[in-house]
Amino acid sequence: MGGGLFNVNGAELVVILLVVALVVGPDRLPEYARQLAKFVRAAREQVTKVRDRVDEEVHAELGDVDWKALDPRQYDPRRIVREALLDDPAPATRRAGAGVAAGAAGAAAARVTVPAAQAPLVAGELAPFDDEAT
Template structure:
């Protein structure tokens, strides 16, 4: 710190105590303690405000430590996780009066390559959208 070692700092503090004198030394020490307290409060308030503004209150910093990065564990955890169960939002029921040709039927007739080419007109407003399992 400023090129001053421990012995020189001790001598400077002793000289300052002698110059200030025993009458004013307690008042100066109390004033210095107040300044340190205010500086610490300002630093803490600033840190709290920055954390609140950035939204980092709920970040698990230990989990983001690069020393804990292990690609083998990440791959193992990803492979062992069970995928969430797929549940259809609404059971597929055929609409009355319309039939959906299958991909094999459309290809066999040579009409078109799309599985939905045989449907006449746009789908009804309340009908579920066509969904292809193999496309996604």
């Protein structure tokens, strides 16, 4: 019985009930018990109505969300990187570093699209430089 809302154990509850019975008196005790039971029933009904309303509104807002797919424990960084690297690029583009020796971090970080018509640099030729770039 103890450990509930008010942390009252069984012995304390018996003492409280005896004090209430003495203060209220045996004549009015059944009426107060009925009123308490009616109040508890009404409170439960209100809580149930509120819970149902919240469930309806949340379901209407979120629709059919697949919560299992959004669970962060489902994400495996190795699988995500592997799938990103094995993804076929569009035909008019190629991956950055496909023809050049690129570091693993650069290849895994992001896919950069380069126009297919760009010719490779000739030995000794400087790379294009944009002096207005940051």
